[in-house]
Amino acid sequence: MLVRDNRLHFADDASRANAYPMIFSILGRLIPQRDMTSTPRRIIVIRPCCIGDVVMATAALTALRETFPQAHISFAAGSWSAAAIADHPALDALIDTGEAALPSRSPVEFLRFIKQLRAGKFDLAVSLTRSPVMSLALCLSGIALRAGLDSAGRGFGYNLRVAVDPAAREHESAIYLRVISAIAGQPCHAYANLPLDAAAQDDIGRRLQAASVSRPFIVAHPGGGSNPGMTMDSKRYPPAQLAALLDRVARETTAALILIGGPGDEETVSAVAQRLNTPSIAWVNQLNFAQIAALAAASLCYIGNDTGMTHLAAAAGAATVMMMGPTDPRRYAPFTKNHLVLWKVTDLRTGGVGATPASGWDWARDGFSVEDGARQILDFLQAIASQEGR
Numbered sequence: 001m002l003v004r005d006n007r008l009h010f011a012d013d014a015s016r017a018n019a020y021p022m023i024f025s026i027l028g029r030l031i032p033q034r035d036m037t038s039t040p041r042r043i044i045v046i047r048p049c050c051i052g053d054v055v056m057a058t059a060a061l062t063a064l065r066e067t068f069p070q071a072h073i074s075f076a077a078g079s080w081s082a083a084a085i086a087d088h089p090a091l092d093a094l095i096d097t098g099e100a101a102l103p104s105r106s107p108v109e110f111l112r113f114i115k116q117l118r119a120g121k122f123d124l125a126v127s128l129t130r131s132p133v134m135s136l137a138l139c140l141s142g143i144a145l146r147a148g149l150d151s152a153g154r155g156f157g158y159n160l161r162v163a164v165d166p167a168a169r170e171h172e173s174a175i176y177l178r179v180i181s182a183i184a185g186q187p188c189h190a191y192a193n194l195p196l197d198a199a200a201q202d203d204i205g206r207r208l209q210a211a212s213v214s215r216p217f218i219v220a221h222p223g224g225g226s227n228p229g230m231t232m233d234s235k236r237y238p239p240a241q242l243a244a245l246l247d248r249v250a251r252e253t254t255a256a257l258i259l260i261g262g263p264g265d266e267e268t269v270s271a272v273a274q275r276l277n278t279p280s281i282a283w284v285n286q287l288n289f290a291q292i293a294a295l296a297a298a299s300l301c302y303i304g305n306d307t308g309m310t311h312l313a314a315a316a317g318a319a320t321v322m323m324m325g326p327t328d329p330r331r332y333a334p335f336t337k338n339h340l341v342l343w344k345v346t347d348l349r350t351g352g353v354g355a356t357p358a359s360g361w362d363w364a365r366d367g368f369s370v371e372d373g374a375r376q377i378l379d380f381l382q383a384i385a386s387q388e389g390r
Contacts, residue, residue, distance in 0.1 A: 021152055021153050024132065024152070024153030024154055024156045025153050025156075027156035027157075028150075028153060028155070028156040028161070031139065031156060031157065031158075031159055032159065033159055033160060033161060034145065034159045034160060035160070035185070036145065036160075036183055036184075036185065038123075039068065039070075039071070040068060040071055040122075040123045040124035041071060041072065041123055042071065042072045042074075042120065042121055042122045042123055042124070043064065043068065043071050043072070043073045043074070043124045043125075043126065044073075044074045044075070044076055044095070044117065044120055044122045044124075044126070044143075045057065045060070045061055045064065045073065045074070045075045045076065045126045045128065046075075046076045046125065046127045046128060046129060046134065046138075046148075047075070047076075047077060047128040047129060047176075048076060048077055048078040048081070048097045048100075048102055048103055048129070049077075049080065049081060049100075049102065050078075050080060050081055050308055051080065051081040051307075051308025051311070051312065052306075052307060052308035052310075052311040053081075053128075053172065053308075054077050054081040054082075054084055054308075055084060055085070055192055055194065055308060055311040055312050055315050056173045056176065056192055056311060056335055057128050057173070057176050058085060058088060058090075058190075058193050058194060058315060059173045059176065059177055059189075059190045059191055059192045059193070059335055060126070060128065060173070060176035060177050060179065060180050060190075061073070061075065061085075061088065061090045061091070062191075062193060063177055063180045063181075063189065063190045064090070064126065064180050064188075065089075065090035066188070066190070067180065067183070067184045067188060071124075072092045073090060073091055073092050073093075074091070074092060074093040074094065074095050074120060074122070075088075075091050075093075075094055075095065076095040076097050076103070076116075077094065077095070077096070077097060078096070078097050078098060078099065078100065078103070079096055079097075079098060079099050080099065081308070082094055083288065083289050084194070084289045084312055085194065087195060087197060087290070088194065088195065089195055095116060095120070097113060097116075098112075102129065102131055102133065102134060103116075103137075110137060113137055114137050114140050114141055117137070117138070117141035117142075117143060118141060118142055122141075122143050123143065123144050123145065124143070124144075124145045124146075124147070124183070125138050125141065125143045125145070125146045125147065125148070126147050126148065126179060126180070126183070127146065127147070127148030127149065127155075127158065127179075128148070128149060128176045128179065129148070129149065130149050130151040130154055130155075130164070131154065132154040132156070132157075134148075134157075135148065135154055135155050135157035135158060136156075136157050137157070138157050139156075139157030139158075140157075145159065145160060146158040146159050146160065147160035147161075147162070147179050147182060147183050148160075148161065148162070149161075149162055149164050149175065150162060150163050150164060151163075151164040151165075151166050152166060160182060160183065162175075162178050162179045162182050169328060169330040169331060170330070170331065171330065171331055171332075171333070171335060172331055172332065172335075173192055173335035174335075177189060177190070191315075191335055191336050191337060192311065192314065192315040192334065192335040192336055193315050193336075194293055194312060194315040194316045196290075196293060196294055196297055196316060196317070197290040197293070197294065199290075200288075200290035200291045200293065200294040201294040201297075201298070203291060203294070204294040204295045204298060205298075207283075208298075213256050213258070213281070215254065215255065215256055216253065216254075216255045216256070216299075216300040217255055217256040217257065217258055217299055217300060218246070218250060218253070218255045218256070218258070218299060218300050218303060219258050219260060219295055219296055219299045219301075219302045219303070219313070219318075220242070220246055220257065220258070220259050220260070220272070220302075220303045220304065221259075221260050221261060221265075221302075221303070221304040221305070221307065221309050221310065221313075222236065222237070222239060222242055222259065222261065222265070222268045222269055222271075222272045222305075223236065223261045223262065223264065223265030223268045223269060223305075223307070224236065224265070224304065224305050224306075224307025224308065224309055224310070234325065234326050234361040235305050235306050235307065235324075235325060235326065235327060236268065236305050237305055237323045237325070237363065237367070238363050238364075239268060239271035239272045239275055240275050241363065241364075241370050242272050242323075243272050243273075243275035243276045243277075244275075244370045245303075245370050245373050245374055245377075246272070246276060246280075246303070247276060247277050247278050248370070248374040249303075249374055249377050249378060249381075251278065252374075252378055253300060253378070253381060255300050256280075256281070257276065257278050257279070257280035257281070258280065258281045258282075258283065258295070258299075259272060259273055259280055259281070259282045259283070259284075260282075260283050260284065260286075260287060260292065260295070260309075261283075261284040261285070262284075262285060262309070263285060265284060265285075266284055266285070269282055289312060292309060292312060292313065293312055293313065293315075293316035294316070296312070296313035296316055296318035297313075297316045297317045297318050299318060299319075300319070300381065301318065301319040301320065301321055301377070301380070301381060302314075302318040302319070302320045302321065303320075303321040303323070303377070304320075304321070304322060304323065305322070305323050305324075306322055306323070306324045306325075306327045306332055310322045310334065311334055314335075314336040314338070314339050315334070315335075315336060317338070318338075319338050319339070319340075319380070319381070319384055320334055320336070320338065320339040320340070321339070321340045321341075321342060321377055321380065322334055322339060322340070322341050322342070323342045323343075323373070324341055324342065324343040325343070325344075325346075325361060325363060325366065325367045326346075326348065326361040326366075327348070328348050329341040329343050338384070340376060340380040342368050342372075342373045342376060342377075343368060344366065344367055344368045344372075346366055
């Protein structure tokens with residue numbers, strides 16, 4: 001491990017990177033595995049970044065609460081994503097780990113995070129990251145039982161390690177749940193979930209009334225793909241194609257259109273709105289996470305890219321359409337019952353989103369077409385209407 005630009009790094013060049021698995025393996029042998037021997041009283045779950053990852057981790061959080069109903073459970077998340085789960089019923093406390101993707105990237109943050117862990121007097125840590133620096137931080141935390149993901153030996157600092165094959169196309173939520181199953185000693189399952197806030201629902205009702213939206217509506221988020229951990233604009237379905245897709249679905253369903261966006265999405269939302277033939281409402285930088293969840297849950301459906309907001313909408317109970325291109329739905333689709341993934345089967349790299357090239361992706365060549373996407377959405381909505389007896 002070295003410090004460069006005031007940040008901690010485990011790899012600087014190919015030779016060092018190739019040597020680290022051997023070093024991790026040796027370190028892992030020095031820390032013996034152990035099983036749960038007593039019921040934990042204070043638990044911390046660690047998944048700092050990003051919104052989508054934090055939302056996908058709510059399945060594991062729910063399973064953990066069901067396993068230990070009397071425990072005090074804290075969740076360590078970054079400032080970027082903490083608000084997404086701040087009011088989750090399975091949580092007793094939220095620990096804000098700061099603005100960075102990981103709270104252990106610089107020496108100052110590293111020591112600060114260890115201090116936070118020690119101050120919490122936790123007897124069980126559940127790490128849902130693959131970072132070797134996080135593994136080291138937990139090893140130095142003094143927490144007796146440290147359960148976490150062990151991908152390519154990077155979980156050396158945990159004493160209850162759950163092996164992860166980087167090449168396996170396994171859903172992130174399912175991987176997180178395997179950690180809870182290892183702790184519980186039996187299979188555990190839950191879906192990603194977020195509660196709806198009553199005040200946010202009331203506020204959305206007033207906004208819809210003020211905007212004269214009285215008929216069913218579709219919510220679309222054209223942006224995303226940027227967070228403290230990664231910027232990947234190629235995740236975004238192109239504005240012209242998205243506008244054509246929304247026009248087709250809105251026309252067939254006679255639904256109103258509401259476009260939403262957060263910081264940095266202004267240009268993308270405007271580009272879609274200008275190309276629409278259907279009248280639309282644009283709420284950009286006007287809604288917090290709770291309001292977005294309430295709006296999505298009240299909609300006919302929510303349509304978005306592979307972003308945290310789409311995961312949030314799905315976990316809030318919305319009928320959700322995720323448009324996917326250079327990322328794999330087998331890993332990153334919503335972990336809910338009521339969703340549709342639009343994806344043209346593509347040969348992607350096996351190492352997860354971090355191994356997927358951000359350049360070279362061409363939606364017209366590699367992605368799903370407007371015609372196919374619209375047909376699938378309409379079929380999806382028809383199936384939901386049939387199930388609900390409409």
